[in-house]
Amino acid sequence: MELVEEDRYRFRIAREGDMRVPGVVFATRGLLADAEKSLAQVVHVATLPGIVAASYAMPDIHWGYGFPIGGVAATAVDEGGVVSPGGVGFDISCGVRLLAADCDRAELAPALEEVMDVLGRTVPRGAGPGGVWRLTGPGQLERLLRGGSRYAVEEGHGEERDLARCEDGGAVADADAGQVGPRARERGLGQVGSLGSANHFLEVQQVAEVYDPPAADAFGIAAGQVCVMIHCGSRGLGHQICTDHVRAMDRAMARYGIRVPDRQLACTPVDSPEGRAYLGAMAAAANYGRANRQLLTDAARRAFGRVAGRRLSLVYDVSHNLAKIETHEVAGRRRRLCVHRKGATRAFPPGHPDLPEDLRAVGQPVLIPGTMGTASYVLAGVAGGGAFFSTCHGAGRRMSRHEAARKVSGSQLRARLAQDGIAARPLSWRGLAEEAPEAYKDVGEVVAASEGAGLCRIVARLVPLGVVKG
């Protein structure tokens, strides 16, 4: 496949064959080494009915189920555009929340090990059931699927101010719990308020460097400040919803005359019973993911309060695995689009009406989880953001889990992190090894390419002080 370099950070895959739009890849040549399989997925996505503008890829693109991770695709709702669960991913509403503590690193230092011990004991994690909340019955799950973070706050697990700093105010209204199947419910009941495993984490971090002081100031973070970053999703509930609706769409697709180059791209029109059912269930899972992060926030606040007498205030909460109905101008026309972001973060520009008032002047905070040994970033949305106001979501893997586990010893990694002043609380050595910093690309390179491509601007770099891993 030919990748035409349009400028240093933007490449084009010309339209050919069944492609309805070209591919546009924001990256550097270096970041695209070994990206052949995921670029083929960019081409596959370009064939979807109703897709507009381009099949986009972010600088942290890598291979995923059907769509690439780091993919953005918008379809025109009123022109037969489709929705595809593969364009959201299995971990619906996986996302990141950043909390800022009322202290700097030196002030927390004497209490850090104990804070990490308490977090290690009180943050539920790992595969399978177990969470902060034990739901009392189906009615409570129903309210949670509709109310998201808002419901968790109503039940006493947070502050009203938290909701203003959550994407969509902590919950979307179009959740349809009736489209969440019995198995998804069953899996979700016992996992509310848990990290999960793999790349999910809770980290205590320090703001190492501020690049955009006015934006950092508006976000409520400053150099040296201690932060807590939570990266998790909708656990088994989201996974089961994806499984159920992929199956339903796979069966229904032919009735709509839709053919896709890869069965993993199963889709139906947004405006079809199957499309609406998926989007309703997906929104419910999105609310579940938000409640999940709200409850983990509560657990982190309790640990910080009890051990160190410190408070945590919410900077922002944003997902990087969602599809949303948004209105954008395409080719001079305002159109209602279904924007799929999979491993891509929404990044609203300054002035956007959906941003809370105190952030509107600087743009939406974008939270980029890096690795436990290097850094994470806070970015901000910019005007003109070239892919329906989307940017990267993380470092992107360089090694497979298998390769990382083979090359890295978990116990040696923990010792190495400790030498660097990072207190790790892993659940298993294997899990830690799979997430070793060297298993990932350089997150600094990813965010630099994202900024260079005009998708966002870099606000601050955060470095880990302690990590709780599933």
Place this chain on the structure above:
DNA sequence: ATGTCC
């Protein structure tokens, strides 16, 4: 990502 294969 995921009760890592109903």
